[in-house]
Amino acid sequence: MKSKQKGITLIGFLVVLMVVGFFGYMAMKLVPAYTEFMGVTKAMNQLASENAAKTPAEVRGALMKKLDFQYVSDDTITPQDISLKRTGNATELNVSYDKRIPFMYNIDFLVHFEKSVELQGNVDG
Numbered sequence: 001m002k003s004k005q006k007g008i009t010l011i012g013f014l015v016v017l018m019v020v021g022f023f024g025y026m027a028m029k030l031v032p033a034y035t036e037f038m039g040v041t042k043a044m045n046q047l048a049s050e051n052a053a054k055t056p057a058e059v060r061g062a063l064m065k066k067l068d069f070q071y072v073s074d075d076t077i078t079p080q081d082i083s084l085k086r087t088g089n090a091t092e093l094n095v096s097y098d099k100r101i102p103f104m105y106n107i108d109f110l111v112h113f114e115k116s117v118e119l120q121g122n123v124d125g
Contacts, residue, residue: 039067040072040095044115045117047062047117064077077095092119098111099111
């Protein structure tokens with residue numbers, strides 16, 4: 001009686017392990033950028049819920065201070081990445097930035113993040 005073996009060979013297992021390891025390494029490099037963006041989103045939502053009249057410079061300063069509390073790196077978002085646009089009676093706060101993440105050798109990931117929220121208070125200027 002012949003028994004038929006089932007399962008994966010050692011070479012097949014190593015190939016699967018390499019593929020899983022590659023994607024795991026990729027996730028390990030990209031996840032911190034996305035968690036940092038979640039901190040940016042949280043800081044912007046906190047600022048949007050505040051109901052106070054401010055100038056654009058005060059809004060940028062308050063956002064930068066809230067980003068510090070969310071552990072967003074100072075070199076990630078610069079004041080030039082923050083823009084305010086007035087549409088009718090509402091003011092929209094927009095943050096748009098790119099993050100370059102070194103991957104391996106001369107390969108980098110370039111990730112673009114953008115978020116807009118409507119501010120509650122009156123922004124002068």
